[in-house]
Amino acid sequence: xxxxxxFEQALKTKYPEQVVIAIAKDKNGKAxxxxxxxxxxxxxxxxxxxxxxxxxxxxxxxxxxxxxFTLVYPSSDMAKAALFFGSHSGRDTNKLKEFACKTTPxxxxxxxxxxxxxxxxxxxxxxxxxxxDHITFVGQVVxxxxxPKPQQRLYSLGSGHKLGAVS
Amino acid sequence: xxxxxxFEQALKTKYPEQVVIAIAKDKNGKAxxxxxxxxxxxxxxxxxxxxxxxxxxxxxxxxxxxxxFTLVYPSSDMAKAALFFGSHSGRDTNKLKEFACKTTPxxxxxxxxxxxxxxxxxxxxxxxxxxxDHITFVGQVVxxxxxPKPQQRLYSLGSGHKLGAVS
Numbered sequence: 001x002x003x004x005x006x007f008e009q010a011l012k013t014k015y016p017e018q019v020v021i022a023i024a025k026d027k028n029g030k031a032x033x034x035x036x037x038x039x040x041x042x043x044x045x046x047x048x049x050x051x052x053x054x055x056x057x058x059x060x061x062x063x064x065x066x067x068x069f070t071l072v073y074p075s076s077d078m079a080k081a082a083l084f085f086g087s088h089s090g091r092d093t094n095k096l097k098e099f100a101c102k103t104t105p106x107x108x109x110x111x112x113x114x115x116x117x118x119x120x121x122x123x124x125x126x127x128x129x130x131x132x133d134h135i136t137f138v139g140q141v142v143x144x145x146x147x148p149k150p151q152q153r154l155y156s157l158g159s160g161h162k163l164g165a166v167s
Numbered sequence: 168x169x170x171x172x173x174f175e176q177a178l179k180t181k182y183p184e185q186v187v188i189a190i191a192k193d194k195n196g197k198a199x200x201x202x203x204x205x206x207x208x209x210x211x212x213x214x215x216x217x218x219x220x221x222x223x224x225x226x227x228x229x230x231x232x233x234x235x236f237t238l239v240y241p242s243s244d245m246a247k248a249a250l251f252f253g254s255h256s257g258r259d260t261n262k263l264k265e266f267a268c269k270t271t272p273x274x275x276x277x278x279x280x281x282x283x284x285x286x287x288x289x290x291x292x293x294x295x296x297x298x299x300d301h302i303t304f305v306g307q308v309v310x311x312x313x314x315p316k317p318q319q320r321l322y323s324l325g326s327g328h329k330l331g332a333v334s
Contacts, residue, residue, distance in 0.1 A: 001314060002313065011311075043299025115169060121177065133211055144173065
């Protein structure tokens with residue numbers, strides 16, 4: 001049986017929702033990470049991934065400037081970093097420095113990887129689509145990396161930014 | 168530490184991945200469901216949701232014909248239906264009838280809801296974007312429904328179509 005409700009109420013059934021971190025450099029060369037739950041794979045061949053970024057967020061400027069981004073699958077150990085990256089703006093913070101997050105340079109795009117993550121996907125921007133109050137950025141994956149040490153992905157477990165692993 | 172690998176290998180770290188069912192009517196009025204893992208919320212205000220559909224799939228024709236689709240969060244009890252909908256083509260099967268899946272009419276679009284699902288979102292097509300070998304369809308949510316009985320969502324737990332709940 002189904003009961004009609006407001007969108008916001010129906011959306012409470014979405015959890016657990018995967019968490020990713022998108023990283024793009026601003027015009028000053030500062031790599032800026034942001035935590036996102038709205039993401040999908042958009043193509044298998046060629047590989048593409050999409051992310052939804054609120055149109056007012058600094059990340060929109062960064063991706064438009066650098067025309068690329070890293071899409072990171074954070075590990076379940078990275079909940080604090082993900083919360084920090086998701087709750088501060090890169091306009092006035094160097095989030096990666098402030099959180100002392102270990103990075104390595106990307107290989108094929110001008111961005112960085114998160115060394116302790118489950119996986120990193122280097123994406124070249126191919127499309128940006130205004131979708132309501134967000135911009136949907138589609139990137140073609142040009143290089144992929146995984147952590148040889150097996151790890152669990154990070155998920156949003158419920159409203160109020162509860163983050164953790166699922167099994 | 169990160170190790171460079173092929174995209175396909177890195178993608179194996181994506182699990183658990185949420186599962187949705189998209190339903191759209193074909194030109195004969197047959198409601199055709201398909202199971203998808205590639206989906207995201209695309210906007211909060213107005214609410215929008217996106218799905219990625221392989222460009223050769225019958226669903227592409229159905230959505231283009233009816234210009235709307237239902238996005239369903241199946242429950243963890245619906246694994247068999249989800250497998251069936253994901254492994255048969257609506258070109259030569261009436262999947263909802265063959266699987267005897269309980270439906271009710273949608274309220275604001277010409278589609279159906281799945282009565283036993285966790286939630287149903289009625290979406291009016293607003294954008295269709297070619298993304299590699301898939302079409303990314305973006306729909307504006309015009310009506311939302313939930314199952315008053317608390318249920319768990321269905322997830323893809325690993326390669327080989329292992330479906331189930333997560334906690």
